[in-house]
Every structure is written in structure tokens, then in C-alpha cells.
Amino acid sequence: MPPRLLRVVGWGSAAVLGLLTVAVFVLVLIPAKNAVLPTRIKYGLVFDAGSTHTSLYIYRWPAHKENGTGIVSQVEACSVSGPGISSYADDPAGAGASLKPCLDKAMQIIPAEQQRETPTYLGATAGMRLLREENSTKAERIFAEVSKAIGQYPVDFRGARILTGSEEGSFGWITVNYLLQTLIKFSFAEKWEHPQDTEVVGALDLGGASTQITFQPGVPVEDRNTSVFFRLYGTNYSLYSHSYLCYGQSQALKMLLAALHQASSSAEISHPCYPRGYEENLTVAELYDSPCVHAPSSASPGLVLRVTGTGDPAACGTAVRSLFNFSCGAQGPCGFNGVQQPPVRGQFLAFSGFYRSLHFLNLTGGQSLSLVNATIWEICNSSWEQVQGLFPTSSRRQLRDACTAISYTLTLLLQGYKFNSTTWPNIHFVRQVADIDVGWALGCMLNLTNIIPSEPLTAVTELPRSIWIAATVLLAIMLILTFCLLTAMCYQRSSSGYEQL
Known part of the structure; x- marks a missing residue:
């Protein structure tokens, strides 16, 4: 060759x-x-139908990571105009109509070809729980109308219902720990792992008609009514969770005013938590329009009550504490009203009304308990004119309730949930984590769409x-x-x- x-x-x-x-x-x-092939984005919608207002949350996540974590993002939070759906007891069609502007907005965001596969939920909380207790027929009519309204849109509507207090607290806890990646996170080895030596975080939620506390206790919880069990990503979680109906901020403030009215035995009410010089009129029917308050048999619904603010911090604190029964008796440690509660443990995220009350006074930056108390004393000792000067852009209602709301919030946390000067720094007041609103809505969607699986899934290789x-x-x-x-x-x-x- x-x-x-x-x-x-x-x-x-x-x-x-x-x-x-x-x-x-x-x-x-x-x-x-x-390695995975590029996939499209999936969407989910959740209506948070609270007692005072409704919000629509639009979420999205990569489809190929549906069973992962840390990948859900909030596209939009649309605030529904008007009050909560429970306020439409005599106009159920109005409840459905109120949702349409936010649904129209969602349809502009979600691609048309994906709308029919977008899971959509409506969860109602304590406002509808109260209406159901008062008149179940009216509650059913509201749900029929909101379901009819949502059903007119090309989405995968999966129902409207009232969440239990336990669900509301548990979903909030899932949201908090999902966003903080304390349940599972993406490691440097490019795989999902359960974080080692990472403590889960407790959740504190304050709505308009109820409040929830959920955390992992250091001792076994004997009361089944307050025990919640999860198995997430191969790890078992035993939680304490309880919801107090009527102890949301709006209903608590109504209970306080009703107690002051009944103590006065007249049409003149002196309110120690309202600023000095503030005055307003309301009828007995307006005051006692909730199952959380019961009008005296002798009170005429049309009687006009005159409320005058006195701006007395000490008397305000005493009046707020009178709403609670802090006695635990022989049953062991408790929260309030005889409900058993183990000692609070670990870090907590406080959101919704807890955040709003302190944020109004710029107290969400980790201020000491002594500074918070001093600020409360100052605002509660102010006149109506002084309060208006301090917050010139705030509404009349916000200014009226500033002292009452912050006094109630602090009483609930310290005397109600049993935080103290040592554990106070463990409470972190937040509105969002990773640009996602903190509340029960995300946890609900994660649970119902099985984005959080009951067991870890084996990765698919492509x-x-x-x-x-x-x-x-x-x-x-x-x-x-x-x-x-x-x-x-x-x-x-x-x-x-x-x-x-």
C-alpha cells in the first residue's frame, strides 16, 4: 500500500x-x-374573600417544576372594589358582580390558550362563617352568585367555599414556610433537598373577623381540636393551630364599642381609645349588626348613639383587656378564653392586620417592645387635631381607630398569645416575602394543586x-x-x- x-x-x-x-x-x-426541556408557564387564581375585602391573587410557575418549591411567583394582586362578600347578604348578585373587574384583569394577563386549564378557587373566611351562623340561606345565595360570576369566565373553576379556621391557619403556615424555603430548597448540588438544622417558622394572622396562631410546639399537643399534622417532602410536622372567631380586628373593635355602650347605660358613650375631641353618631342597629355582639333587649334599633373620644391610654388598655378571659384554670397553659396553647416557640411571621396596625405607626422595623409601648401611649394620648396633623393623608376611620387597633394588637400578642419581652424580638411583621403577599391564599393553591406533594417525587431526566x-x-x-x-x-x-x- x-x-x-x-x-x-x-x-x-x-x-x-x-x-x-x-x-x-x-x-x-x-x-x-x-436536565429538562423548556416548558411553558402555568397559572393559578385564588380569591381571598375576607370579612372586610376580597383580593384576587394571580400566580404562575414553570410547568415542569410543578412538584418543586420556591418557583411560584405572584403576577398580580387585584383588590376587589367594595366590602367583603359577606356584606352582600341582601344583594347576593352584587357579590358576584364585584369580582368581574379583577377577573377581566386576569384574562388580560393569562394567555387565552391557557385560561381553560387555569385552576381557580374562592375561599371565604370568618366573615362568611359569621353570616352562615346568622343566616345560612343568605350565605348559600352569595356562594351561588359568586360561582355563577366566575363560571362565566374560561377558567378551571374548582369551587367556592368557606375555609375552616384550622385550614386558614394551616394554609398561612404553609405559605410562610414555603416562601422562606424552610420546608425544602434548591441546593448547590442542583436538586431539591430538605434543609438541615432549619427550624420552621410560626404564623400569626389577624383578619377582620378572626385571628389565627400556628406554630410547631416544643411539647405534644393533647387537644385534637388544635392539633394539625402534615407530611411534606418526606418530613412529618406536628403543629399547634387555633382560630379565634370574632377576635379579628374589625369585630374586636365593634365588641369594644358595644361593651362601652352597655357600660354607659345611655345614648352617650365615652370612648377612651378614640382621640380627644372626636365625635360621631351611629344607631343601635349599626352597632349590633354582627353575631359577635348582642344588643340589650331594651335597646331600640333606631336609637342614635353619640360617641365621644376621651384619649385616655390607661383606660383604653383596661377596656381592651376586658374583651378577653386570660384565666387558664387547672387545664394548663392557654391562650385566652380557656383555649389550651403550649408556650410559643421559635420565630414567627406576623402578617395581615398585625402588619397593618404596626406599619401605620412605622413600628415594623424590629423596634423594641419598650419603644412600641411608648409610641402607643403617645398616639392614645393625642387629640383629634393632633392625630390629623400627624397623618394628614390618612382616612377619618384610620385616624379614629389608630389607638384602638394598635392597643388591641399588642394586647392580643402579649396577653392573648403569651409573647413577652424575651420572645417579642422573634416576631417579624411582614406584608410580603420574595415579592409575594403573605397570607393563606398561596398555601391554599399549593395544597389544592398538589404543587406541594405528600411525598417527594423522583426527578424525571430528559x-x-x-x-x-x-x-x-x-x-x-x-x-x-x-x-x-x-x-x-x-x-x-x-x-x-x-x-x-
């Missing part, structure tokens, strides 16, 4: 062998690393499109070179035969 032809054959064999080695590496070793293309090109080159090598070998054989002839 001529030396040149020998070199061609040698180089061709070496090239084929080298490409075969590369191809084997590409097709065998690369798939061992998790090859990216680019790797398949590269492998195809390499195989094509191999075939061409093999063809050239075979041609050269045939030429070499024919040449040898010619030489022999």
Missing part, C-alpha cells in the same frame, strides 16, 4: 474511534445529569434539544467518515490486486 494511502486509512480509523468515544460520552454520560442536535450531527459525521474509510480500503484492495496482476 502506498504510504499516503496508509496515512489516510490510519487517520480515518483514528477519527472514527475518537468520534465514537465522544458519541458514547454524549449519549450515555450526559443523561445522568438532570435531554435538552441542543444535545440531541449535537449527537445527530456527530453521528452524521461518523457515517461520512466511515464511508470515506471504507472507500479508501476498497481502493487499497483494488490497487493491491492490480499490482499483483
Whole structure:
């Protein structure tokens, strides 16, 4: 064989062998690393129908990571105009109509081809719980109207219902720990792992008609009514959770005013938590329009009551504490009103009304308990004119209730939930985590769409499109070179035969 032809054959064999080695590496070793094909985004909608207002939350997440965590983002939070849906007891159609502007907004955000597969929920909380107790027929009519309104849109509507207090507290706890990645997080090894030596965080929620506390206690909880069990990502969680109906901020302030009215035994009410010089009129019917307050039998619904603020911090604190029964008796540690509660433990995120009350006075930055108390004393000792000067852009209602709301919030946390000067720094007042509003809505969606699985799922391995293309090109080159090598070998054989002839 001529030396040149020998070199061609040698180089061709070496090239084929080298490409075969590369191809084997590409097709065998690369798939061992998790990689996924690009996928589209999925969406979910949750209506948070609270006692004082309703919000629509629009979430999205990568479809191929549906069973992961830390990947849900909040696209939009649309505030529904008007009061909470429970306020439409005598106009149920109005409850449904109130949701439409936010649904129209959602349809502008979610691609048309994905709308029919978008899971949509409406969860109502303590406002509708109270209405159901007062008049179940009116509550059912409201749900029928809101379901009818949502059903007119091309979404995967999965129902409207009242959440239990335990669900509301538990979903809030899931939201908090999901966002903080204390349940599971993406590690440097590029896989989802349960964080080691990471404590879960407790959740404190204050709505308009109820308040919830949920945390992982340091001792077993014997009362089944306050015990919640989860198995998330292969880890068991035993939680304490309780919801106090009528102890949301709006209803508590109404209970306080009713107690002051009944103590006065007249149409003149002195309110120690309202600023000095503040005055307003309201009827007995307006005051006693909730199952949380009961009008005296002798009170005429049309009677006009005159309320005058006295701005007395000490008397305000005494009046607020009178709403609670802090006695635990022989049953052991409790929160209030005889409900058992183990000692609070660990870090807590306080959101909703807890955050709003302190944020109004710029007290959400980790201020000491002594500074918070001093600020409360100052605001509760102010006149109506002084309060208006301090907060010129705030509404009349916000200014009227500033002292009452912050006094109630602090009493609930310290005397009610049994935080103290030592554990106070463990409470972190937040509205959002990672640009997502903190509340029960996200936890509800995660639970109902199984984005949080009951057991960890095995990762699915797929090859990216680019790797398949590269492998195809390499195989094509191999075939061409093999063809050239075979041609050269045939030429070499024919040449040898010619030489022999």
C-alpha cells in the first residue's frame, strides 16, 4: 500500500474511534445529569374573600417544576372594589358582580390558550362563617352568585367555599414556610433537598373577623381540636393551630364599642381609645349588626348613639383587656378564653392586620417592645387635631381607630398569645416575602394543586434539544467518515490486486 494511502486509512480509523468515544460520552454520560426541556408557564387564581375585602391573587410557575418549591411567583394582586362578600347578604348578585373587574384583569394577563386549564378557587373566611351562623340561606345565595360570576369566565373553576379556621391557619403556615424555603430548597448540588438544622417558622394572622396562631410546639399537643399534622417532602410536622372567631380586628373593635355602650347605660358613650375631641353618631342597629355582639333587649334599633373620644391610654388598655378571659384554670397553659396553647416557640411571621396596625405607626422595623409601648401611649394620648396633623393623608376611620387597633394588637400578642419581652424580638411583621403577599391564599393553591406533594417525587431526566442536535450531527459525521474509510480500503484492495496482476 502506498504510504499516503496508509496515512489516510490510519487517520480515518483514528477519527472514527475518537468520534465514537465522544458519541458514547454524549449519549450515555450526559443523561445522568438532570436536565429538562423548556416548558411553558402555568397559572393559578385564588380569591381571598375576607370579612372586610376580597383580593384576587394571580400566580404562575414553570410547568415542569410543578412538584418543586420556591418557583411560584405572584403576577398580580387585584383588590376587589367594595366590602367583603359577606356584606352582600341582601344583594347576593352584587357579590358576584364585584369580582368581574379583577377577573377581566386576569384574562388580560393569562394567555387565552391557557385560561381553560387555569385552576381557580374562592375561599371565604370568618366573615362568611359569621353570616352562615346568622343566616345560612343568605350565605348559600352569595356562594351561588359568586360561582355563577366566575363560571362565566374560561377558567378551571374548582369551587367556592368557606375555609375552616384550622385550614386558614394551616394554609398561612404553609405559605410562610414555603416562601422562606424552610420546608425544602434548591441546593448547590442542583436538586431539591430538605434543609438541615432549619427550624420552621410560626404564623400569626389577624383578619377582620378572626385571628389565627400556628406554630410547631416544643411539647405534644393533647387537644385534637388544635392539633394539625402534615407530611411534606418526606418530613412529618406536628403543629399547634387555633382560630379565634370574632377576635379579628374589625369585630374586636365593634365588641369594644358595644361593651362601652352597655357600660354607659345611655345614648352617650365615652370612648377612651378614640382621640380627644372626636365625635360621631351611629344607631343601635349599626352597632349590633354582627353575631359577635348582642344588643340589650331594651335597646331600640333606631336609637342614635353619640360617641365621644376621651384619649385616655390607661383606660383604653383596661377596656381592651376586658374583651378577653386570660384565666387558664387547672387545664394548663392557654391562650385566652380557656383555649389550651403550649408556650410559643421559635420565630414567627406576623402578617395581615398585625402588619397593618404596626406599619401605620412605622413600628415594623424590629423596634423594641419598650419603644412600641411608648409610641402607643403617645398616639392614645393625642387629640383629634393632633392625630390629623400627624397623618394628614390618612382616612377619618384610620385616624379614629389608630389607638384602638394598635392597643388591641399588642394586647392580643402579649396577653392573648403569651409573647413577652424575651420572645417579642422573634416576631417579624411582614406584608410580603420574595415579592409575594403573605397570607393563606398561596398555601391554599399549593395544597389544592398538589404543587406541594405528600411525598417527594423522583426527578424525571430528559435531554435538552441542543444535545440531541449535537449527537445527530456527530453521528452524521461518523457515517461520512466511515464511508470515506471504507472507500479508501476498497481502493487499497483494488490497487493491491492490480499490482499483483
